[in-house]
Amino acid sequence: MVADIHLGNVSKTFPAKAGKVEALGGIELDVARHEFVSVLGPSGCGKSTLLRIVAGLIPPSGGEVLVHGQPVDGPSSKVGIVFQSPVLLPWRTVLQNIELQVEVRKLDRAAFRDKAHKLISLVGLEGFADSYPYQLSGGMQQRVSLCRALIHDPSLLLMDEPFGALDALTREQMGLELQRVWLETKKTVLFITHSIAEAVFLSDRIVVMSARPGRIQEIVTVDIPRPRTLDAMKDPRFHQAVDRARKLMNAAGLPE
Amino acid sequence: MRSWIYPVGTVVILVVLWDVLVNAFSIPQYLIPAPETVVRHLIANWKFLLGHTWVTTYETAGGFLLSIVGGVLLAMAIVSSRAVDQAIMPLLILSQTFPKVAVAPLLIIWFGMGVQTKIFVAFLIAFFPVVIATVAGMRAVETETMELIRSMRATRMQIFWKIRLPAALPHFFSGLKVAVAFAVVGAVVGEWVGSEKGLGYLLLWANANLDTPMMFSVLVLLMVIGMILYYAVVWLERIAIPWHISVRGEGPQATI
Ligand SMILES: Nc1ncnc2c1ncn2[C@@H]1O[C@H](COP(=O)(O)OP(=O)(O)OP(=O)(O)O)[C@@H](O)[C@H]1O
Numbered sequence: 208m209v210a211d212i213h214l215g216n217v218s219k220t221f222p223a224k225a226g227k228v229e230a231l232g233g234i235e236l237d238v239a240r241h242e243f244v245s246v247l248g249p250s251g252c253g254k255s256t257l258l259r260i261v262a263g264l265i266p267p268s269g270g271e272v273l274v275h276g277q278p279v280d281g282p283s284s285k286v287g288i289v290f291q292s293p294v295l296l297p298w299r300t301v302l303q304n305i306e307l308q309v310e311v312r313k314l315d316r317a318a319f320r321d322k323a324h325k326l327i328s329l330v331g332l333e334g335f336a337d338s339y340p341y342q343l344s345g346g347m348q349q350r351v352s353l354c355r356a357l358i359h360d361p362s363l364l365l366m367d368e369p370f371g372a373l374d375a376l377t378r379e380q381m382g383l384e385l386q387r388v389w390l391e392t393k394k395t396v397l398f399i400t401h402s403i404a405e406a407v408f409l410s411d412r413i414v415v416m417s418a419r420p421g422r423i424q425e426i427v428t429v430d431i432p433r434p435r436t437l438d439a440m441k442d443p444r445f446h447q448a449v450d451r452a453r454k455l456m457n458a459a460g461l462p463e
Numbered sequence: 464m465r466s467w468i469y470p471v472g473t474v475v476i477l478v479v480l481w482d483v484l485v486n487a488f489s490i491p492q493y494l495i496p497a498p499e500t501v502v503r504h505l506i507a508n509w510k511f512l513l514g515h516t517w518v519t520t521y522e523t524a525g526g527f528l529l530s531i532v533g534g535v536l537l538a539m540a541i542v543s544s545r546a547v548d549q550a551i552m553p554l555l556i557l558s559q560t561f562p563k564v565a566v567a568p569l570l571i572i573w574f575g576m577g578v579q580t581k582i583f584v585a586f587l588i589a590f591f592p593v594v595i596a597t598v599a600g601m602r603a604v605e606t607e608t609m610e611l612i613r614s615m616r617a618t619r620m621q622i623f624w625k626i627r628l629p630a631a632l633p634h635f636f637s638g639l640k641v642a643v644a645f646a647v648v649g650a651v652v653g654e655w656v657g658s659e660k661g662l663g664y665l666l667l668w669a670n671a672n673l674d675t676p677m678m679f680s681v682l683v684l685l686m687v688i689g690m691i692l693y694y695a696v697v698w699l700e701r702i703a704i705p706w707h708i709s710v711r712g713e714g715p716q717a718t719i
Pocket residue numbers: 221222228229230248249250251252253254255256257
């Protein structure tokens with residue numbers, strides 16, 4: 208079967224004052240359909256850059272990027288993105304923010320109205336459809352942006368540290384919720400995070416990167432059955448994976 | 464909260480202070496008339512003054528409206544292309560360095576003594592803040608928002624209508640508040656260089672005849688015009704951007 212995401216020897220250099228910054232080098236990765244893959248690595252190792260390349264927002268400097276076997280040459284309709292900040296438009300309500308995706312892609316507004324409401328309740332935001340972003344907490348805003356990333360039914364979900372700005376408890380809740388949404392909608396997910404525990408809890412595989420130039424150090428497989436509850440964190444396999452990832456992160460020479 | 468208490472209170476305090484000072488130092492009427500004298504002058508000549516006020520009002524409003532249309536169109540051109548930006552911006556700044564009073568006589572020669580010349584002078588002075596504010600607003604779109612809309616494969620038109628334009632509104636309204644005061648000045652300047660009606664004309668006439676009560680009456684009326692137009696803008700702003708922090712009124716003073 209063709210992988211949903213294929214990265215073959217992908218590299219990216221940015222022009223800088225003194226010559227160039229090599230953000231990514233020699234990235235080899237295949238993500239299978241319905242797989243949940245996390246990317247873990249020290250700050251500045253090129254995680255966001257990797258996500259932007261897969262999203263078609265920036266081109267790679269070298270290598271091959273395929274989504275569903277097709278070369279990526281720009282943003283695609285098969286991709287939904289959740290950014291680190293919610294990026295909601297303050298002049299639009301929750302529902303209107305979600306429907307931005309529908310409007311811009313010129314999909315049938317009426318047909319997607321139902322779906323939007325379903326997603327809103329799926330992430331536990333019933334009753335907030337007509338609220339404005341400033342009336343929501345950070346966690347609620349991030350859930351809206353998750354709905355927006357899912358509304359057009361992409362097969363690929365790219366998430367760049369979506370829970371980075373949340374407190375530990377909310378973060379755990381969001382993790383559980385994301386797993387539920389993922390099990391229900393069966394997307395292929397590329398999930399960037401700073402948190403080892405979060406990565407292990409959510410992922411089938413964890414890509415651990417090293418700092419500048421960003422390279423893949425090792426891919427850690429997490430073999431815990433789904434659905435995982437918070438009790439999964441007591442599983443010895445959970446601890447094994449966490450230990451392994453932490454060792455690799457330490458080897459990368461920088462604090463997590 | 465009665466928001467009108469503060470502006471009205473300020474005016475009342477200033478008028479009382481004015482009255483006290485004039486009386487305390489027995490300032491002669493030809494230097495500074497007492498508020499009471501001005502009010503009596505306003506009442507005694509109300510019909511005459513109203514006619515001239517009306518003239519200046521529509522000249523101001525005309526120049527103001529024109530500056531909105533012209534300012535926004537120019538801002539759109541500047542934002543749409545780097546070449547236009549670099550070609551127009553220096554001219555725009557240059558055009559602001561020479562005093563409009565100096566070019567106004569030339570405009571009289573070109574366009575005649577009619578109302579169109581005054582409207583044009585008001586426009587010339589008022590459009591600059593509109594352009595600058597609108598350009599700043601349209602550019603104030605964050606990188607992540609641009610990435611979001613690009614990930615939806617938005618066209619340039621969609622980016623403009625759905626992102627840049629609404630994002631520019633708060634800045635745009637700030638520009639309008641400056642422009643409205645400038646437009647009053649513009650209309651008066653236009654009247655100074657050639658006219659036989661309007662408050663600017665009256666001001667010159669009062670000056671030549673050392674009629675200070677008349678001069679102060681005219682100044683009061685100019686302030687009234689400015690205030691009415693300013694609050695019209697504030698009212699529009701409340702309707703147009705209820706979501707914005709400046710309208711929601713959750714400034715720092717509210718959270719002490
Ligand atoms: N547009 C750009 N122009 C120049 N350099 C860039 C650009 N974007 C990223 N970089 C550089 O590429 C490197 C990787 O950046 P990236 O944002 O991908 O890191 P990251 O792993 O997402 O970091 P963090 O965890 O802090 O978000 C950094 O050294 C950064 O300075």
